Amino acid sequence: MSIKFKILSIVLVVVSFAFGQQPVDYVNPFIGTSNFGATNPGAIAPRGMASVSPFNVAVQKDAGWLSNPYVKQYNFLTGFTHVNLSGVGCPDLGVILTMPTTGDLKTNHMQYGTTYTDEVSKAGYYSVNLSKYNIKTELTATTRVGVSRYTFPAGESNILLNLGLGLTNEQGATVKVVSNTEIEGMRTVGSFCYNSPEQAYPVYFVAKFSSPADEFGAWKKPYKYNGVEAQWMGYNGKTRLMKGFTREVVGDSIGAYMRYNFKKKTTVEVKIGVSYVSIENARENLEKETANKNFDDVYATTKTAWNKTLSTVEVKGGSADDKTIFYTALYHTQIHPNTLNDYNGDYPEIATGKIGNTKGTRYTVFSLWDTYRNYHPLMSTLYPEQQSNMVNSMLSMYKENGWLPKWELNSTETFTMVGDPAPVVIADTYLRGIRDFNVEEAYAAMVKGATELDNNPLRPGNKEYWKNGYLSVNGGAEGPVSTTEEYNIADFAISQLAKELGKKADYKKFYNQSLSYKKLFDSKLKLLRPKNSDGSWYTPFDPYKGANFEKNVGYIEGNAWQYAFMVPHDIKGLMKLMGGKKQFVSHLDYIFDNNQFDMANEPDIAYPFLYNYSKGDEWKTQKRVQQLINTYFTNTPSGLPGNDDTGTMSAWVVYAMMGIYPVSPATPVYTITTPRFSSVTIHLNTTYYKNKTLIIKRTGNVNGKINSIRLDNKDLKGYFVSHKNLLNGTVLEVRLE
Amino acid sequence: MSIKFKILSIVLVVVSFAFGQQPVDYVNPFIGTSNFGATNPGAIAPRGMASVSPFNVAVQKDAGWLSNPYVKQYNFLTGFTHVNLSGVGCPDLGVILTMPTTGDLKTNHMQYGTTYTDEVSKAGYYSVNLSKYNIKTELTATTRVGVSRYTFPAGESNILLNLGLGLTNEQGATVKVVSNTEIEGMRTVGSFCYNSPEQAYPVYFVAKFSSPADEFGAWKKPYKYNGVEAQWMGYNGKTRLMKGFTREVVGDSIGAYMRYNFKKKTTVEVKIGVSYVSIENARENLEKETANKNFDDVYATTKTAWNKTLSTVEVKGGSADDKTIFYTALYHTQIHPNTLNDYNGDYPEIATGKIGNTKGTRYTVFSLWDTYRNYHPLMSTLYPEQQSNMVNSMLSMYKENGWLPKWELNSTETFTMVGDPAPVVIADTYLRGIRDFNVEEAYAAMVKGATELDNNPLRPGNKEYWKNGYLSVNGGAEGPVSTTEEYNIADFAISQLAKELGKKADYKKFYNQSLSYKKLFDSKLKLLRPKNSDGSWYTPFDPYKGANFEKNVGYIEGNAWQYAFMVPHDIKGLMKLMGGKKQFVSHLDYIFDNNQFDMANEPDIAYPFLYNYSKGDEWKTQKRVQQLINTYFTNTPSGLPGNDDTGTMSAWVVYAMMGIYPVSPATPVYTITTPRFSSVTIHLNTTYYKNKTLIIKRTGNVNGKINSIRLDNKDLKGYFVSHKNLLNGTVLEVRLE
Incomplete structure (x- = not known):
């Protein structure tokens, strides 16, 4: 090799480094x-x-x-x-x-x-x-x-x-x-x-x-x-x-x-x-x-x-805009929760008025009603150390405040939105294998929040909820149908953690309670519907009322259609209630085809993935998800469907573009759809996961139908894969027509 | 002596101590x-x-x-x-x-x-x-x-x-x-x-x-x-x-x-x-x-x-109310100026924004337009250490601010009222023998304030004042007649200090300037009168306008009558201008007899003592002063003539009741009138004064006329005694008919 050639090589490497697009270069904060x-x-x-x-x-x-x-x-x-x-x-x-x-x-x-x-x-x-x-x-x-x-x-x-x-x-x-x-x-x-x-x-x-x-x-x-x-x-x-x-x-x-x-x-x-x-x-x-x-x-x-941070995921294929949308979304997941503690570890405690000190990071800005659904599962997958620190921050808040957070902002509890989302986040984290926190303390914290019947700041109406299984329109709690569903989801999460910790009686108690939404199922409408405290249906009832953040009886930021499927932990039970697969899919279609799906808000954001529960209808998930990405997530200032909700919408599109989605929090399972990119390489944190990398590959046209899904060369049965199997694998291959 | 008697004696002493009225017991802060x-x-x-x-x-x-x-x-x-x-x-x-x-x-x-x-x-x-x-x-x-x-x-x-x-x-x-x-x-x-x-x-x-x-x-x-x-x-x-x-x-x-x-x-x-x-x-x-x-x-x-503090002066004779009036007045002279510095010596500097540190006391609240007339001479007499600290505080302000204070409050210069009072206070202090401050620096400070012609915050209109000898109604300075008199008083003080320091040229310059008020003397009215900048008299002119704080052209908080004699350093010159003793006394009488005397404000508070300048009329001072005390200073909530002016009114009555008054500041001389008490014992500060005590004695009826005044058994000629002679004396005896 001549000296000339050597110099040329060096120049070429430098040029390629200088002009090669790194993940950070794809971020468009507009x-x-x-x-x-x-x-x-x-x-x-x-x-x-x-x-x-x-x-x-x-x-x-x-x-x-x-x-x-x-x-x-x-x-x-x-x-x-x-x-x-x-x-x-x-x-x-x-x-x-x-x-x-x-x-x-x-x-x-x-x-x-x-x-x-x-x-x-x-x-x-x-x-x-x-x-x-x-x-x-x-x-x-x-x-x-x-x-x-x-x-x-x-x-x-x-x-x-x-x-x-x-x-x-x-x-x-x-x-x-x-x-x-x-x-x-x-x-x-x-x-x-x-x-x-x-x-x-x-x-x-x-x-x-x-x-x-x-x-x-x-x-x-x-x-x-x-x-x-x-x-x-x-x-x-x-x-x-x-x-x-x-x-x-x-x-x-x-x-x-x-x-x-x-x-x-x-x-x-x-x-x-x-x-x-x-x-x-x-x-x-x-x-x-x-x-x-x-x-x-x-x-x-x-x-x-x-x-x-962004290089944790490397994508290939897809358009430049796809990459910009993806990396900007990933960027938006890395803004909140954000650091609260000073360089020296000092931070204001919640509720005590004291100054605490932390060795790790004390995170703040927990918009948990938004983020429990997909954001924290995503952090557990991509940034488990951050997620561990977030759970530990939540537990510190419990120690300081006596209660887990609901919507915490700079060590103030804003009590924004409804439900009891912290147990879902913590149980989901533990069940995904991130366990460097005091789980017994966490469990006690979530049980306290779930079971205190009086003066419970996290669960207004909890007494009625445990007595009747639902919150009534005259029980004083906001959006009683929505909130019943939220409490069910939390109780399901607690049940799953109880099971894992060998607390059988608790498992049974919370699991049973997590299905109490059924008491609000109106078999005529095939929708969840508000009830009066005497058990009678609330009338007159308009299942369309409540779309676009319109105030309504029964629901928070949504209507009966948008909350119809929000029991992610019991989709099969819901399917049965609705009258089986056909009725279930017909209902789902109705929502999408009649403008009842709201991409801009959280209650229904998992719905496009629910077709995967109906064998033979999975293509509808594939189709709808690509349509939703194309419609709502663009490389423009209006390229988010609405409030990013501290990264929740961004987490949705990160998952959707990777071709997987955590369809039910506290169930450590992903459902699978078409990856946007021909290859997605996730660099795993080896402190928490066995492998260094997981590659999700797509072969075939992004707009085609999935023919087969293989994990490490073995065909998957169905469109679901457990968190453990996926992250212990090395290549998930999604083949499309 | 029997034991019984001894015990009785002790009991009697204790009882007398317990029930004896101490100076502090005479204070009535109402x-x-x-x-x-x-x-x-x-x-x-x-x-x-x-x-x-x-x-x-x-x-x-x-x-x-x-x-x-x-x-x-x-x-x-x-x-x-x-x-x-x-x-x-x-x-x-x-x-x-x-x-x-x-x-x-x-x-x-x-x-x-x-x-x-x-x-x-x-x-x-x-x-x-x-x-x-x-x-x-x-x-x-x-x-x-x-x-x-x-x-x-x-x-x-x-x-x-x-x-x-x-x-x-x-x-x-x-x-x-x-x-x-x-x-x-x-x-x-x-x-x-x-x-x-x-x-x-x-x-x-x-x-x-x-x-x-x-x-x-x-x-x-x-x-x-x-x-x-x-x-x-x-x-x-x-x-x-x-x-x-x-x-x-x-x-x-x-x-x-x-x-x-x-x-x-x-x-x-x-x-x-x-x-x-x-x-x-x-x-x-x-x-x-x-x-x-x-x-x-x-x-x-x-x-x-x-x-x-109050025991510095011990009085005997007089009614209980007299004692209450006296000691409450003395108490009121010990409130302002007050301590500004913290226990550790820290205090906010004036103008610099820095925190200074002092070993002595940094005083604040210098209402100098009020206090230069009698308050500071009183402090020099009774509390020379305080007065020394006050002068040093003023000099620190000069070092910090570049200017001596005018009306300083907590290290802010409020520029309240007119004139240039700081030089009067400092010169008076020095001339009374309190000299533990840097007099050359003080002299430089006062000369700067007195002679800077442009952008002089202490002396607005100073250019016109030095050019024409007076401030005109259209020169922009407030109350031009009053302010001319104030500047004259300040220049006289500077001249006296210059003389003491051997600065002959300065002495001459400032002394000459101190008489410039004469240019405002209207020989027809026999009053000082506002002039236009071209030298013509301001017309129409009402010498009565301005009483009771009414706004008027020419004067500050007073009218032409109230300012008629406010050239304390040149009473003899004024007497000549007015046409001699007779006209002078007639003018004075006119003021008192026609409700033009304002006990509630400073410009004329020395006037009752001015009869002492006219041989044979001193009894009028004696009479007027007792009348003024009886009328305006009582043991009631309304027992001050108006604003105490940070102790100035109180200083007036303290002096008046002791029978002496510093009739011209920066002239270390007292004029003498009837003491209210049969005996006033001043415990002198021996750091500054030779004797331990000075006793002022009155014999005869308080409402009588003074027959003779003796200092240490020598008859005084006239009604004046120098500060030095008085304080080096031991007994001043005032004999009344």
């Missing part, structure tokens, strides 16, 4: 930023506590129910927020807002806001050009620090730290300019879904600026006072600037600023460390994660982290 | 709590940073200009405030409010407020019975800690810490329940006189409760939001209780509470340490000053401290 997806295109590290999102909803946010800091089609940008929720249905966080401007200092966002162009969003990176100011803004983040880089034109420039404006409905902040390169403070957030404002809590921050400001200060806009004294109050209801001020400022509408006079085009980097514990911890987070690192260093590290 | 005196009857240690005052102005405070937390004739009490101003004309502080209640928890002061009975107020002690609750409340204080003792009846009881309600016009606070015996937080205060709200600053506190609460929590009343979201906000504009909450709460209308259920009548003590630096320092202040001390211990220590 997906879900329209059509109520409620994701944002800001920069975040995997499961980051901090994120930096463009905030362009200032005008619209107070005119209705708006749950995200950014909507693609809006165009008036008022800053960049440093703690954000992704894919949720309620407003909260969206605070600690920075904004670079030029010229005179303006602190009112309606005055300083601007249109923008040249948006770029990647995993861990966002950039935009602010039209009014010609400032290029770039964002990146570590786990607990948001990092911004502003490229200012020559002249007077400002960096605002606005603590008034935010997405949360809570108000109240403090701020203190520490020096010409540092600002510290806190902002109150909370009242997610307008619930529990009594629990509103602080998020602390420390902001460091790479260039010393030529001038700095704070501002405060006090509320307008209407009494006699108003005549003497110079700033009554008006913003007052406090130039050079270095004392603590407190109020609802306050901020601080750094001001510069640049002789030439200049770049300033701003790092904002956050903490839910204290300013000191925010400062330590900032220092430990970003000291001596500039913007480019931070972005490089975060990009590498994203690529490593 | 004096000045009505008739706009603006003092309060709360508990305070000498020159304390903290004080605890009943707060009974909640209903009235927002209906007008109200500058004190308590007015005697009001009757609706809503708590006890822990930082307060005494005798000032503008609202500020009056925050960190505690309130004991019984029964259900109520946080709205209009609901929990109560009438009260059995008020007792002494130096360092206040008690009251709260009618609605039958709770006895007692208050005392150390320098930096307010201590309360609540005696609750059996049953449910609450201690509220209300951080919303306050006298200041600033809003904003944070609070955090640390445990069932401790609460910490901060409250924003500032915008004294509705000025400089940009400088609003924090006061921090730590509250410790002697009994662990059975329940605790915080509350917050958010502002009312009127947008679409209001329908979803459960607590929109309504107070929300946060039971058991231990995170930081921030807002304008917030508080925290401790709740108890007492089986029997129970006493709880609450200690609140304050600091203008940090929560940590507030906690240290609390611990260093009150750890292991209960209410009784604290009160005993503070009472002893008061008695020691």
Whole structure:
């Protein structure tokens, strides 16, 4: 080999590495930023506590129910927020807002806001050009620090730290300019879904600026006072600037600023460390994660982290858009639950008011009504260490709070939605073989939640549920049919764990109770139907009422059709009730063909896979799933069917595109359909699984029908495979016509 | 001597000690709590940073200009405030409010407020019975800690810490329940006189409760939001209780509470340490000053401290009321300036935003336009160590701020009133022989303030003043005649110090300038009169306009008559201008006889002593001064002529009752009139003065005329004695007919 050739080889390898598309390169964070997806295109590290999102909803946010800091089609940008929720249905966080401007200092966002162009969003990176100011803004983040880089034109420039404006409905902040390169403070957030404002809590921050400001200060806009004294109050209801001020400022509408006079085009980097514990911890987070690192260093590290996370699954075949949809969905599953603990392990405990300390990761943002169905099974499969940490976080909450979580947000229990989802997640995790948690404690926790009859915050109406087997329309519990189904699913999960732990009596008790939904089955309608507490049917009854989040008696965020099959643990029993296979499939078809299927909400998201329970009808699952992917999951801002629900919709499409789906949580079994890709390689975590990799292969046309399914060259009987068999296998081959 | 007799003697001594009235026993803090005196009857240690005052102005405070937390004739009490101003004309502080209640928890002061009975107020002690609750409340204080003792009846009881309600016009606070015996937080205060709200600053506190609460929590009343979201906000504009909450709460209308259920009548003590630096320092202040001390211990220590301070002057003769008036006035001179620094020496610097540290006392609340006239000369006489610390505090302010103070409040310069009073105070102090400060630095500071012609925050209009010798009505400076007189007084003070320091050229320059008031003397009216900038008289001109604080052209808080003699350094020159002794005395008489004398304000308070400049008319000083004391200074809540002006009115009556008055500041000379008491013993500070005591004796009827004045048995010629001669003397004897 000549020297020339050697050099050429090296060049070729470098070029191929440089231009080869890595999983991280397929992420398009704009997906879900329209059509109520409620994701944002800001920069975040995997499961980051901090994120930096463009905030362009200032005008619209107070005119209705708006749950995200950014909507693609809006165009008036008022800053960049440093703690954000992704894919949720309620407003909260969206605070600690920075904004670079030029010229005179303006602190009112309606005055300083601007249109923008040249948006770029990647995993861990966002950039935009602010039209009014010609400032290029770039964002990146570590786990607990948001990092911004502003490229200012020559002249007077400002960096605002606005603590008034935010997405949360809570108000109240403090701020203190520490020096010409540092600002510290806190902002109150909370009242997610307008619930529990009594629990509103602080998020602390420390902001460091790479260039010393030529001038700095704070501002405060006090509320307008209407009494006699108003005549003497110079700033009554008006913003007052406090130039050079270095004392603590407190109020609802306050901020601080750094001001510069640049002789030439200049770049300033701003790092904002956050903490839910204290300013000191925010400062330590900032220092430990970003000291001596500039913007480019931070972005490089975060990009590498994203690529490593996303490379857990490698796909081949499929279009570029398919890959973008897949990897963006996988990216969206790695945002929530997110890290709550500081670098030093400190975190606010739930309910105790104390500061706890963890050695692992304390996760937060558990939207469990959404995520128990498919998200946590997916995490158990792809990221079992994360899932283990999540279960341990849930158990810590139980220890702190006395109850497992329902919809936990930054150590507050928001009690959003219904049901008792934590037992399902924990039992499912254990049954999938992830067992590095105290299962007896977990079992005790779930039994407590399932069986306390009075003053049970997790299960309203539990007394009636255990007495009659169902919740009645006049029992006081919300959406009694939906909630009965949810409790059944939880009781089934407990029964399965009881069985595994050898608790036979409990197994029997909870399993029997898990079938109590049958008492609500109206054999004439062949649907579950609300009942009165005396056992009579609730009338008049309209099974169509309740679609599109319309309020109705009996159901939560859905109607009788959408809840008709939500007994995933007893599909065969339901089939029998409905009158057999034919009636079952006819009902399913009716739902899909008559616009009763709602891809945007969780109760029915497993339904397209239910045809697999009817031998000979499996092709309908194959067909419907591909149709749903094509219709609802696209490489566009509106490419999610609705709220991402902290990754649940994304988990659905990740599974669907891999060709498997965990059709009944706490039943460690996958049902199989057409993989979108010709090959899906899952790099398994060998701490939890025997094999290093599992490959799911598709041969034949993606739109064809499945002819056969083979696991390690053995034909599968039917369209189901146990979690254990699948993950102990090496190749699942799905052959299509 | 028999044993019996011996025992009897001892008993007699003990009895006489126990029942003997000490100076401290003559203090009646209710004096000045009505008739706009603006003092309060709360508990305070000498020159304390903290004080605890009943707060009974909640209903009235927002209906007008109200500058004190308590007015005697009001009757609706809503708590006890822990930082307060005494005798000032503008609202500020009056925050960190505690309130004991019984029964259900109520946080709205209009609901929990109560009438009260059995008020007792002494130096360092206040008690009251709260009618609605039958709770006895007692208050005392150390320098930096307010201590309360609540005696609750059996049953449910609450201690509220209300951080919303306050006298200041600033809003904003944070609070955090640390445990069932401790609460910490901060409250924003500032915008004294509705000025400089940009400088609003924090006061921090730590509250410790002697009994662990059975329940605790915080509350917050958010502002009312009127947008679409209001329908979803459960607590929109309504107070929300946060039971058991231990995170930081921030807002304008917030508080925290401790709740108890007492089986029997129970006493709880609450200690609140304050600091203008940090929560940590507030906690240290609390611990260093009150750890292991209960209410009784604290009160005993503070009472002893008061008695020691007040015993500097011992009076004999005079009625019990005379003694009460005298010692209460002396007490009122020991409230402001007060301590700003924490126990560890930390204090917020002025203007720099930094935290400084002092070895001596850093004083604050310098109402210098008021106090330069008589208050600081009195402090130099009675408490030279305090006066020295005050001058050093003023010089530290100069070092921090670049300017001497004008009306300094907690390290903010409020720029209240006019003139340039600091040089007068400093020169006067030096000339009275108190010299333990850097006089050259002080001189440089006063010259800077006196001579900077542009952008001089202390002397608006200084350019015109030096150019023309007076400020014109169209020069932009407020009250141009008054302010010209003030600048003259300051320049005279500087000239006297220059002379003492051997700076002959400066002496000449400033002395000449100090007589420039003559340019405003209208020889027709024989009054000072406003001029236009072109030198012509301002017309039409009404010399009566401006009495009773009425706004007018030319004068500040007064009219031409009230300012007619305010050139104390050049009374002889003025006499000449007026046409001699006769015209001078006739003018003086006119003022007193025609209701143009205002005892309630500073410009003319030396006037009753001016008859001493006219040989043969001194009896008029004697007569007028006794009349003024009898009329305006009484042992009643309305026993001050108006605002105490941080002790200036009290200093007037202390001097007047001792029979001496410093008629021209920076001229270390006293003029002499009838002492109220038959003997006044001043225990001199021997660090500064040669003798241990000076006795001022009166013989003859207090309403008689003075026949002769003798110092150490030598007849004085005239009615003046130098500071040096007087304080080097031992007995000043004033003989009346």
